[in-house]
Amino acid sequence: MSTEDRSTEASAIYRRYLSAALLHAQAGARACGLGATDLYALNILDLDGAMTPGELSARTGLTTGPTTRLIDRLEQGGYVRRVPDASDRRKVVVEPIGQPAELDRMLAPARGKIGEIISGYSSEQRAMLFDYFDRAATAFQQAVSEME
Known part of the structure; x- marks a missing residue:
């Protein structure tokens, strides 16, 4: 697989993740x-x-x-x-x-599944994940301010 193919696949996986997280948040809001x-x-x-x-x-x-x-x-x-x-x-x-x-009850199943996934990583991998989440949140917030 070429570098370009891996990049395209990684982009698709990330976009699918963001879409799923957004859909879950919308469904949780509606349920409440x-x-x-x-x-x-x-x-x-x-x-x-x-x-x-x-x-x-x-x-x-x-x-x-x-x-x-x-x-x-x-x-x-x-x-x-x-x-x-x-x-x-x-x-x-x-x-x-x-x-x-009812919010916690609605979000609990996904939180549990995500918790199981995260618990399967080593402490170093978890540290990297949470470093990414923290830095990506800042990057998204900066990108929004640059769009305005």
Whole structure:
């Protein structure tokens, strides 16, 4: 197999992986009665904590109007609340207060299967995988900012 063929095959495998992960996230969101962007926003808030609507807008790629509606839906669902910013009371921050109860149940089967796959690697291989995940996340975030 030529270098070009291996590169094409590697690209196809990676694209299939990304598509499957995206499809799984969308299915998990639907199963919890959420939109994919809603679940994505909850993940951002869970990972990074409270932020202004503008910061959430930038992180989700939504404009102001859709971000407001997103926050409204999440607030109505009991997942976030708007609170005054401690440093500037004219501002509001969106604070996570909950996750969909069924989310862990919906995601558990895939998490278990992925955990089994990862546990089959040596500690050095796992370290390399998680180094890749960390560095690739940064690369994707940088690529997004360069597209804007």
